[in-house]
Amino acid sequence: MLDPSPEDDGTSPTVSTPHFVGRDREMAALRVALARPPAIVLVEGEAGIGKSRLLREWLAAPDQRTALVSVCPPLRESLTLGPVVDAFGGIDRPVSRLRLTELAGALRPLFPEWSSDLPPALPPLDDAKAARHRLFRALDELLRALRVDVLVLEDAHWADEVTLEFLLFVASRQQSDGPSLVISYRPEEVDVGSLLLRLTSRLPAGVTQLRIALAPMRPDDTAALVSSMLDGNPISQEFTTFMHERTGGIPLALEESVRLMCDRADLVFRDGQWVRLKLRELQVPPTVRDSTRERVGRLSPTAQQVLRAAATLAERSSVATIAVTAGLSPAACRGAIAEAANAGVLDADDRGQWRFRHVLAATAVYEAIPLTDRRHFHLLAGRALEDVHPPPVARLAHHFREAGETQSWARYAEQGAELAMASGDHTKAVDLLVDLLSEAVLAPTDRARVARIAGVAALGRREPVDEVHHRVIRTLRSVLETPGLSARQQAEIRNPLGRLLITGGEAQAALAELEQAVANLDHDPVEAARAMTYLGWAYAGPWPASTHRRWLDRAAELTAEFDSPAERLNLAGNRAAALLMLGEEEAWDVVAGLPIDGATSAERLDVARIHANVGTGALIWGRYADADKHLAVAMRLAEAEQASRLYHNVRLEQANLAWLTGRWEGLAERSAALADADRDRPAHYLGSIRLAARLAAAAGRRRAAEEQFRLVLEESARLGAADDTMEAAAALARLWLTDGNSSRALQITNEPMDTVRRKGIWVWATDLVPARIEAHLAAGDLKTATRLGDQFARGLRGRTAPAPRAALTVCRALLAAAAGDHARAATAYGRAAGAWSALPRPYDAMLARERQAEALIAQGQIEQGRELLAAQYEQLFRLGARGDADRVAQRLREHGAEVPRLWRGGRRGYGDQLSPRELDVVQLVVAGKTNREISRILAKSPATVDQQLRAAMRKLKVTSRTALAVKAVEAGVFAEEDSLDDPS
Numbered sequence: 001m002l003d004p005s006p007e008d009d010g011t012s013p014t015v016s017t018p019h020f021v022g023r024d025r026e027m028a029a030l031r032v033a034l035a036r037p038p039a040i041v042l043v044e045g046e047a048g049i050g051k052s053r054l055l056r057e058w059l060a061a062p063d064q065r066t067a068l069v070s071v072c073p074p075l076r077e078s079l080t081l082g083p084v085v086d087a088f089g090g091i092d093r094p095v096s097r098l099r100l101t102e103l104a105g106a107l108r109p110l111f112p113e114w115s116s117d118l119p120p121a122l123p124p125l126d127d128a129k130a131a132r133h134r135l136f137r138a139l140d141e142l143l144r145a146l147r148v149d150v151l152v153l154e155d156a157h158w159a160d161e162v163t164l165e166f167l168l169f170v171a172s173r174q175q176s177d178g179p180s181l182v183i184s185y186r187p188e189e190v191d192v193g194s195l196l197l198r199l200t201s202r203l204p205a206g207v208t209q210l211r212i213a214l215a216p217m218r219p220d221d222t223a224a225l226v227s228s229m230l231d232g233n234p235i236s237q238e239f240t241t242f243m244h245e246r247t248g249g250i251p252l253a254l255e256e257s258v259r260l261m262c263d264r265a266d267l268v269f270r271d272g273q274w275v276r277l278k279l280r281e282l283q284v285p286p287t288v289r290d291s292t293r294e295r296v297g298r299l300s301p302t303a304q305q306v307l308r309a310a311a312t313l314a315e316r317s318s319v320a321t322i323a324v325t326a327g328l329s330p331a332a333c334r335g336a337i338a339e340a341a342n343a344g345v346l347d348a349d350d351r352g353q354w355r356f357r358h359v360l361a362a363t364a365v366y367e368a369i370p371l372t373d374r375r376h377f378h379l380l381a382g383r384a385l386e387d388v389h390p391p392p393v394a395r396l397a398h399h400f401r402e403a404g405e406t407q408s409w410a411r412y413a414e415q416g417a418e419l420a421m422a423s424g425d426h427t428k429a430v431d432l433l434v435d436l437l438s439e440a441v442l443a444p445t446d447r448a449r450v451a452r453i454a455g456v457a458a459l460g461r462r463e464p465v466d467e468v469h470h471r472v473i474r475t476l477r478s479v480l481e482t483p484g485l486s487a488r489q490q491a492e493i494r495n496p497l498g499r500l501l502i503t504g505g506e507a508q509a510a511l512a513e514l515e516q517a518v519a520n521l522d523h524d525p526v527e528a529a530r531a532m533t534y535l536g537w538a539y540a541g542p543w544p545a546s547t548h549r550r551w552l553d554r555a556a557e558l559t560a561e562f563d564s565p566a567e568r569l570n571l572a573g574n575r576a577a578a579l580l581m582l583g584e585e586e587a588w589d590v591v592a593g594l595p596i597d598g599a600t601s602a603e604r605l606d607v608a609r610i611h612a613n614v615g616t617g618a619l620i621w622g623r624y625a626d627a628d629k630h631l632a633v634a635m636r637l638a639e640a641e642q643a644s645r646l647y648h649n650v651r652l653e654q655a656n657l658a659w660l661t662g663r664w665e666g667l668a669e670r671s672a673a674l675a676d677a678d679r680d681r682p683a684h685y686l687g688s689i690r691l692a693a694r695l696a697a698a699a700g701r702r703r704a705a706e707e708q709f710r711l712v713l714e715e716s717a718r719l720g721a722a723d724d725t726m727e728a729a730a731a732l733a734r735l736w737l738t739d740g741n742s743s744r745a746l747q748i749t750n751e752p753m754d755t756v757r758r759k760g761i762w763v764w765a766t767d768l769v770p771a772r773i774e775a776h777l778a779a780g781d782l783k784t785a786t787r788l789g790d791q792f793a794r795g796l797r798g799r800t801a802p803a804p805r806a807a808l809t810v811c812r813a814l815l816a817a818a819a820g821d822h823a824r825a826a827t828a829y830g831r832a833a834g835a836w837s838a839l840p841r842p843y844d845a846m847l848a849r850e851r852q853a854e855a856l857i858a859q860g861q862i863e864q865g866r867e868l869l870a871a872q873y874e875q876l877f878r879l880g881a882r883g884d885a886d887r888v889a890q891r892l893r894e895h896g897a898e899v900p901r902l903w904r905g906g907r908r909g910y911g912d913q914l915s916p917r918e919l920d921v922v923q924l925v926v927a928g929k930t931n932r933e934i935s936r937i938l939a940k941s942p943a944t945v946d947q948q949l950r951a952a953m954r955k956l957k958v959t960s961r962t963a964l965a966v967k968a969v970e971a972g973v974f975a976e977e978d979s980l981d982d983p984s
Helices: 024-034 052-059 081-086 104-107 128-145 159-172 217-231 237-247 253-262 286-297 303-314 319-326 332-341 359-368 370-387 393-403 405-423 426-439 444-459 465-479 489-505 509-518 524-533 545-559 565-582 587-594 601-621 626-639 644-660 667-677 682-699 702-719 721-739 742-759 770-776 782-795 802-818 822-838 844-856 862-879 882-894 916-926 929-936 942-956 961-969 973-981
Strands: 037-046 067-071 149-154 178-186 209-213 268-272 271-277 346-348 354-356
Touching: 024 178, 024 209, 024 253, 037 052, 052 067, 052 149, 052 178, 052 844, 081 149, 081 159, 081 271, 104 128, 104 973, 128 159, 149 159, 159 178, 178 682, 217 237, 217 253, 217 545, 237 644, 253 682, 253 844, 253 973, 268 644, 271 587, 286 303, 286 359, 286 929, 303 319, 303 332, 303 354, 303 359, 319 332, 319 370, 319 770, 332 346, 346 667, 354 359, 354 721, 370 393, 393 426, 393 565, 405 426, 405 444, 426 465, 444 601, 465 489, 489 509, 489 524, 489 929, 509 524, 509 929, 524 565, 545 565, 565 601, 587 916, 601 802, 644 667, 667 682, 667 961, 682 702, 682 721, 682 882, 702 721, 721 742, 721 770, 742 770, 770 782, 802 844, 802 916, 822 844, 822 961, 844 882, 862 882, 916 929, 916 961, 942 961
Parallel strands: 037 178, 037 209, 067 149, 149 178
Antiparallel strands: 268 271, 346 354
16 A cells, blocks of 8 residues: 555545535625615525525624524415514514514414513404504514514515515515515516515615526536535546536535435545546435425426426427327427426427426436336337437437337447447447347347447547446457357457457456457458457467467568558557567567558557557667657657547556656656556556555665555466566565565566566566576575576577666676675676666666675775765665665665765755745644645645655654644744744
8 A cells, every 4th residue: 555644635525515606796796785775685596596595695794784584484385474473583682672562462463472572462453454454564563673674585486475465565665764675586486476576566766676596506616616515625627517517507406416426435536636436427316306396296287297208308309309208299298398498497499409407307307207107208209209310319229228129229229339439439339239238138140240349349449447348348258158159250259358358457368368269350351460469469378479479470461461551550560569578679670660640530549559559668678768759659649639548558657767767756646646547457557556666665665565566466467467577576576685585585586487488588577587586696596596697698689678688787797796706796787887877777777886886895995885885875865765775874884984964854955944835834734724725725736745744744853743733833933934034
């Protein structure tokens, strides 16, 4: 595992109440209106739009207003004046102290709990209208006696008739110092003849009027709201778009959806932002579901039938299509659509196509349709859409699938997949076909054809290895078990299956599938040549290099017959990369002629993949300038084509290049980011862990390095990626040799060494053979060590691979030292250091110089050896190899030499004082900020914040954030900072 930071920044989201965002303009208008009393403000908007939140935020502002607030309950038969009575229930002044006239006696029936404080009851009036007017006057008197500035009534669309009459009464008397009114409601639920619509029709002069219509939030406000619920951390653009489209920007739907996703562990913090693990669907929160069903339940049966049809159709549809799906005449359907539109449930575009205003509302209605009725609705929807031109084949496939019409489903699914691939949406094609293969009963011939197309479509995807990738592999394997498939049909399925397994890092399984496929692909020479080229890659399988070479040569023979330049380029480029993996010198002649761009998107992707593979080969050979050049081409094209999987591959190889060439700054952060970027692809994930393990070993974090290298070794062996076992085994051997455990070092390198010998690919052994020779020497077996060195030399004969040749020089130096020839050993180590430096590979050069220094001391050149050892201490320290530097420091002390005094933290010149940047971080820690918050405030990466926090802890000699904050305040570090800026 990676070392934790001082602060545990886990990825489980802590859900907070959302901030008030996106309503600044409306809040300002509300404040201005109510600052000019008397006023009447109408706040309108659909359910969940944020009317109540707007009013709560306004009421929370610190001022001297007296406000009475009430909410109308959603009751079909509301209690007369119930909301008004409830509003007065919140007063905190005794009624007995109010200056009320005898008119207040009319309030006794409404407030029996005040009977002892109110004037005597008034005699009843025969005229109901007069009695109501007297009651209104009494309520108005009570409002004025209480000095109420604002009367707030929420959800007035549910108010009873008498309550609305009272509001009209208050509005008519506002000119005489009456209270302001703030009333919220849903316009779609207000009847045409409602008294609510008359509130602003005949107001006295001097009354401020304002109508606030709350609209759905914009995408940037959606992102801000969701972020505020998740510790203030940003959310990805993809997640923002998904949430905004699914919720329509309705704040309540957003809030409830985030809570539901957190409850279901569907969110993860990755690359400094929150992302959703699955972006394909969003379940309906219970509050949204109940609200939608309650609104729909108030509509006529015909309108409800139309809504069920629209929910089944799911996308914008014409009146004619909805009518057929609902089983209604066009005239009846138009009337029902109008009713649903007036209720704010449906809306239309400028072409007269209708759909639900919000996706979650449509889902809530659809989920309420009984399962027995859904199939019928889908069948009618499919038949209706068959009359649309051009036919929406993907929608038709969906509806006939849900209707259980397999024949129609299969026909339209294949058509839809073909169109999706033509438009570049290979994931959609895969989804359509894999669903068909997984759920429909097809004839073996049809099943084989669909599986082949699904495999080809999956190979065209640019996304990282994900659940879609794994699902198509499972499906293809399942299809191969279908009885009655011919050898040719199986080969056409195994071919893409093998290539998909390579992408997923399952090398051994991939070659097994491809070897079976190639024997029956004679009818398709292009695909046969591709399969043979993949079989020529040496990273898996028990075959020697000569077998892989034969596959490559057979592919080359077929390629010569191809007419297509693109096909010839693809196969020639991949052949060159495969030859590099075999250690064949001729590959560089082909590489020199590779293009750096393509005429089409497909060609550019091919060119990018070829250059990425060549870059990997160049890293193995030690030709780092070539690697840099080819990886740069691959990165440029991968970014231009938005090929995320290839992009992550290239990023990893560029990070490996940075490690090898000594550009270590920021590598730990890059390693962590790479590990998170593509966790579903084992080869990529293990590559990022290997990078982290290298850094841990160099830094002296032995335990972390050992755990990580073991993980890489074990998983690479399990997946059959033989080339990836070499470095991990060598690194573990070196760690155990420092403990004097040569037997364990030999044991861990046995299998990788056997692989190198069996395959005869010695360019893979740059790290392995020196570690293995050192283990043999530690075990006292000079003869076996010498024999291995000779084998390594023969294996590299005729190959100008700089990195393996530098390693061979190290091996010769080790053997010379073991033989007691320290002068020759010192010379050989010096040559090795020069060879490493020429690549450049400075870390290995420093280690070789360290050994050279020891050899010089051993032969009596003590002062020269000490000077060289001291120089390596400083260079290792500055590179970041603190563990190696500490070892060299110990050796200097043992040799009686002084260890150079090097600065170990903060910026130069600050000594034990905190640097300005460290002060910034500590000040925010004192303020209670988390690392993520500090990172955002100071515009620094989390890794930089972590580094500066550790440095501050070290300087102040504390081990926790709390102790740091206390020590910083006690030490007056902020006062010292101020004094630097104040010359007085």
